[in-house]
Amino acid sequence: MTQTANLHNLSIVRQFARTADRTAGLPGIAALYGPAGFGKTTASMAVANEHRAYFVQMRSAWTRKTLLEKILLEIGIKPLGTLPKMLDQITDQLSVSRRLLIIDEFDYATHSDAMIELVRDIYEGSRGSLLIIGEEMLPQKLKRWERFHSRVLSWIPARGVTEKDAQLLVPIYCPGVKVQPDLLQHLVSISHGSVRRVCVNLHQIKETAGMEGWQSVGMAEWGERPLYTGEAPRRGA
Structure with a gap:
């Protein structure tokens, strides 16, 4: 369901x-x-x-x-x-x-x-x-x-996604992983209001957490890994 x-x-x-x-x-x-x-x-x-x-x-x-x-x-x-x-x-x-x-x-x-x-x-x-x-x-x-x-x-x-909304999305798109407040805040900031972008990024965090063996992830663990912002990729030099 x-x-x-x-x-x-x-x-x-x-x-x-x-x-x-x-x-x-x-x-x-x-x-x-x-x-x-x-x-x-x-x-x-x-x-x-x-x-x-x-x-x-x-x-x-x-x-x-x-x-x-x-x-x-x-x-x-x-x-x-x-x-x-x-x-x-x-x-x-x-x-x-x-x-x-x-x-x-x-x-x-x-x-x-x-x-x-x-x-x-x-x-x-x-x-x-x-x-x-x-x-x-x-x-x-x-x-x-x-x-x-x-x-x-x-x-x-329609209102853009909030940190409270993002918290409610974690159990659905990133089950079994504790997403720390600083990373959630970052996800909301780069989403520019889009619920869809937060969902995509939470799924990406779940996949990465599974590979890295993380049960909890914040900005310190995530580091410089890319996240989905909706921007078109830039051509390489």
């Missing part, structure tokens, strides 16, 4: 999921946004599993038909074929089930007026709850569509 650390971003997505049954009349869309690697997708997938939410991750090549088909497949309903019929299938199910719909990689939707209007139709037709996830410029991109932008109740900035 896959472990999920209770990081800050997971906590704030959980909070929105718990309040999906909002006061009547309030908008029902939330937007989680932030740089790649901040753990937005992982947090949202965990919440989808906990709350039986519907989760789809957009792709660059998707059309409006593809999006509707993927949502229906996630719901477990056979698509009827035409766009209006599939839209009705989705809005009816969301309205009845009151389950949260999560759409990841929502930046792809902002490439098309028609795609944005389709997602707004899903929201308006169901009056349900929708969580969209994208990169750090998502709020600015959505300003082009005032009728959509004004329906966002919560703008949720």
Whole structure:
């Protein structure tokens, strides 16, 4: 069974999921946004599993038909074929089930007026709850569509990884090894907020600790060994 650390971003997505049954009349869309690697997708997938939410991750090549088909497949309903019929299938199910719909990689939707209007139709037709996830410029991109932008109740900035988060990741990515505070602090510093980079480095520390026979590792033990920073390698002289 896959472990999920209770990081800050997971906590704030959980909070929105718990309040999906909002006061009547309030908008029902939330937007989680932030740089790649901040753990937005992982947090949202965990919440989808906990709350039986519907989760789809957009792709660059998707059309409006593809999006509707993927949502229906996630719901477990056979698509009827035409766009209006599939839209009705989705809005009816969301309205009845009151389950949260999560759409990841929502930046792809902002490439098309028609795609944005389709997602707004899903929201308006169901009056349900929708969580969209994208990169750090998502709020600015959505300003082009005032009728959509004004329906966002919560703008949720994803927070960069903290030392507390890193401590929670150690048992998952570096089990059996005590990572000293100075090394953890260094990992967070070079990650530039990215949960993914911390996870990669913890795995690397685990592998090295196994080869060196370390049960505990800090900066003194790690020394000048390289760590993953996300920077592209430089060409040799």
